[in-house]
Amino acid sequence: MDGVSRFSVSIPHDLLGKFDMYLKEKRYQTRSEGIRDLMRNALIAEEWDDPAAEVMGTISIVYDHHTRELDEKLKEIQHAHYEGIISTTHVHVDHHNCFEVMLVRGRADAIRKIGNMLISARGVKVGRITLLSTGKNI
Numbered sequence: 001m002d003g004v005s006r007f008s009v010s011i012p013h014d015l016l017g018k019f020d021m022y023l024k025e026k027r028y029q030t031r032s033e034g035i036r037d038l039m040r041n042a043l044i045a046e047e048w049d050d051p052a053a054e055v056m057g058t059i060s061i062v063y064d065h066h067t068r069e070l071d072e073k074l075k076e077i078q079h080a081h082y083e084g085i086i087s088t089t090h091v092h093v094d095h096h097n098c099f100e101v102m103l104v105r106g107r108a109d110a111i112r113k114i115g116n117m118l119i120s121a122r123g124v125k126v127g128r129i130t131l132l133s134t135g136k137n138i
């Protein structure tokens, strides 16, 4: 393979055994592919540590839409930050609960701020910011 480096790693037997179990569970065909993904994830986490880095990801929230003024508040936050939120998908889970996933792109600090505002809104039961990458630097 062109542009590929090979290196050897010293690793305790126990740790390698656990790692192999992890790879099997995650359906990796080879150790190399599993290690490449772990390295990319580490680099993506590093990207997000730089406030000015351009990142992509998702903000997911589950909330009860009967909570007073919550729908309005969530929409207000999204409109105030329309340049960072590319797309929103809303699922009516049941009579009370809504699941909303937003695709986001922008500066890491701006995306974190939007996510934290949405997740901390009163009535949001659970939320996650998923840190992904534009893929340019990994």
Ligand code: NI
Pocket (backbone or CB within 6 Å): 065, 090, 091, 092, 093, 097, 098, 099
């Ligand atoms: Ni709904």
